[in-house]
Amino acid sequence: MDSEGSDAQFFTQLKYDLDAAVDMAMSIMEDEGMFKGKDSRFIDHSRSDFKIHFQYVLEAIQAGSASLFTDYVEWNRVFFRGLGLEYVVAPTFRIIRDVLVKMGLGIDVDPILAPGMARLTESYDDVEIGFEGRPYSNLAESYCRALLKGERERAWELIKEAMDDGVGILDIYEHVFQPSLRNVGLLWQTGRISVAKEHLFTSSTQNLMARLYPYIFIKPPSKSKVMAACVSGELHEMGIRMITDILELEGYDTTYLGANTPSDAIVSMLKESGAKILLLSATMTYHMERLQALISVIRADQGTKDVSVLVGGRPFLIDGNLWRTVGADGYSKDMKEAITMVASFDEA
Numbered sequence: 571m572d573s574e575g576s577d578a579q580f581f582t583q584l585k586y587d588l589d590a591a592v593d594m595a596m597s598i599m600e601d602e603g604m605f606k607g608k609d610s611r612f613i614d615h616s617r618s619d620f621k622i623h624f625q626y627v628l629e630a631i632q633a634g635s636a637s638l639f640t641d642y643v644e645w646n647r648v649f650f651r652g653l654g655l656e657y658v659v660a661p662t663f664r665i666i667r668d669v670l671v672k673m674g675l676g677i678d679v680d681p682i683l684a685p686g687m688a689r690l691t692e693s694y695d696d697v698e699i700g701f702e703g704r705p706y707s708n709l710a711e712s713y714c715r716a717l718l719k720g721e722r723e724r725a726w727e728l729i730k731e732a733m734d735d736g737v738g739i740l741d742i743y744e745h746v747f748q749p750s751l752r753n754v755g756l757l758w759q760t761g762r763i764s765v766a767k768e769h770l771f772t773s774s775t776q777n778l779m780a781r782l783y784p785y786i787f788i789k790p791p792s793k794s795k796v797m798a799a800c801v802s803g804e805l806h807e808m809g810i811r812m813i814t815d816i817l818e819l820e821g822y823d824t825t826y827l828g829a830n831t832p833s834d835a836i837v838s839m840l841k842e843s844g845a846k847i848l849l850l851s852a853t854m855t856y857h858m859e860r861l862q863a864l865i866s867v868i869r870a871d872q873g874t875k876d877v878s879v880l881v882g883g884r885p886f887l888i889d890g891n892l893w894r895t896v897g898a899d900g901y902s903k904d905m906k907e908a909i910t911m912v913a914s915f916d917e918a
């Protein structure tokens with residue numbers, strides 16, 4: 571991800587003129603007769619979906635990441651299968667590739683796209699949803715069932731009982747909340763639960779996390795200051811919040827800014843707090859460019875240039891090299907790794 575030169579021009583031109591790419595894709599759909607017999611809703615959805623697809627695909631190309639593109643293709647296959655529209659996925663990505671090639675902007679996109687495009691013709695199994703083989707699988711299963719039925723108090727009882735039996739907060743977060751949320755994501759993606767149910771599950775989990783606070787903020791911090799935030803536009807904040815909570819439990823003096831934090835607010839709060847370690851989270855692939863831009867600003871500012879930046883979130887789980895591409899000092903895939911990494915930054 572060069573900040574200068576022809577690559578940057580290519581992406582700036584395309585990213586901020588997505589409509590031209592979408593128009594071209596829509597005309598190809600039309601010319602190929604794919605809108606024949608379809609109502610205006612289908613056509614409108616195709617237009618808005620193309621816009622999102624181009625954002626994802628361009629971000630994967632810009633990051634030089636074939637795995638991000640392949641993951642996105644696979645995500646779409648599962649999602650559109652749930653809607654009974656799996657047949658649109660292969661032509662959609664073929665058209666996206668053709669548009670990018672036709673725009674003739676001098677970049678060979680095929681090395682990034684080829685592995686994902688190949689997946690389009692391969693068969694695949696249904697995604698596995700569940701807790702089998704995981705630690706605390708019975709507890710996680712019961713918790714998930716209770717919350718899916720809207721039984722928040724039952725879910726809280728389960729957590730309380732487990733804690734009374736000696737299960738720690740880290741295990742509750744890692745083996746109950748995290749896999750439950752991921753399963754719920756899959757249930758939504760495969761069309762088995764509504765957006766409303768997924769939202770209810772999420773807000774109930776947040777409610778239960780808040781009830782755990784008396785067990786987390788138990789003693790004055792004894793270690794360094796750490797600040798955490800989600801990049802602007804990013805609404806997925808529970809992963810980074812869990813990590814921040816665990817760091818607080820470990821004795822760090824944490825400042826947690828939450829979801830969708832504007833870049834300039836992150837930089838000024840970083841100076842105000844005096845934190846020497848910054849945790850940044852991004853779940854949506856199309857937030858990588860702003861994450862990278864934010865890290866560049868932090869590096870360029872005299873007041874923040876020595877801050878250690880740790881990143882994480884879904885795209886970093888998919889592409890293990892992405893943290894380098896965005897200019898971070900490291901990444902962690904989960905809470906335990908994050909504790910080790912923060913400790914190593916702290917000692918450095």
Ligand code: B12
Binds near residue numbers: 759769772883
């Ligand atoms: C809850 C949720 C939401 C909530 C978030 C609410 C909130 N307050 O956080 C809401 C409803 C807002 C939401 C919205 C959307 N979501 Co959503 N969401 C989820 C869900 C179900 C759970 C997220 C979660 O909390 N996971 C549990 C945590 C613990 O895991 P985690 O985030 O990965 O974090 C861990 C690590 O990644 C890492 N980590 C994370 N951050 C950091 C930072 C640092 C510094 C470090 C070291 C480590 C680290 O450590 C964490 C702990 O181990 C996921 C499913 C999933 N697989 O996660 C979908 C999911 C992420 N969402 C998805 C989608 C598509 C969306 C929307 C686009 C939907 C829409 N059409 O509007 C929007 C986008 C919003 C936006 N602009 O950000 C897709 C993404 C697919 C993709 N290909 O990218 C997913 C995967 C669902 C799915 N299976 O399809 N979502």
